[in-house]
Amino acid sequence: MKIAFIREPATPLVDFGSAGADVIFDNRDADAIEADGGEDRLDFVHLCDADEIKTRRLPRCFDPAEFTPMDRKLARCQLGLDVKAFIVLQVCDVVPREGIENVVRAMALLPRGIHPQLLVIGGDADPYEGLPTPEIDRLRGITRELEVEDIVTFAGCRPREQLRVYHAAADVFVSTPSYEPCVVKPLQAMACGTPVVGSAVSGIEYSVVDGLTGYLVAPNDPPMLAEHLLYLHAHPALARAFGVAGLRRVRAMASSEAPSRTTECELRA
16 A cells, blocks of 8 residues: 655655555555645645545544643642743744744733733753754844743743643643644643634634634734733633633544544654
8 A cells, every 4th residue: 555645844754664555755656645734635636636535634633641631720830830920822833934923922912910921832942051943033032122021931842741731831822823734733732621822724723613612813913813812811711611612622533533553643653
């Protein structure tokens, strides 16, 4: 069996040889075509003339033992975070398309009286080693320009086992890229019972149900993002309801999309 695995960047993550399949990147010879998200699937069908019947989106899965809810106050104590702050979390690659600048500019619009704090997890270096990525340097320049250096923290790479604690510590998880075929990060937040505000693009639209598990907003629109963050801060019961609904949704999705040997869980193992 020959499998064409399409993702960004187009490099195989595992050797399929032991599974009796050849990984190829020419869809004409493929028996099956695995796309990394719904938008990737459509692009591959429409732009690369792939066989729509053979092309499928990889199931979105997560390890329920790894991403589960925990007490917010306990999570903040473990991380040394202010228990009274309104914490916004972003976990992403530190590249322009991820929309970190959009979130930073939205944070600058929030009133200081609600004690806003933005935590950005991602990048190639631990900030405590003094080796920031070029994009973080650019973003830090923006925080200085907006005078929000004290409420924005670039936490760099964090151990995977800490991600659950960061998700649990956050009031809101934010993901506002201009393009995002992968939907795993919002699902991980939802699995921890954290409401999500995401941009209305491709994979995030698949993950987040607007008005039920969080909000969908336009990318590159700091005032709109700030408005929704402020609304969630002012309505904590609604934020909790979004978190509960998100947890139910992601568990139902994990159950209905039982992973096969070529799902993303195993591809990324």
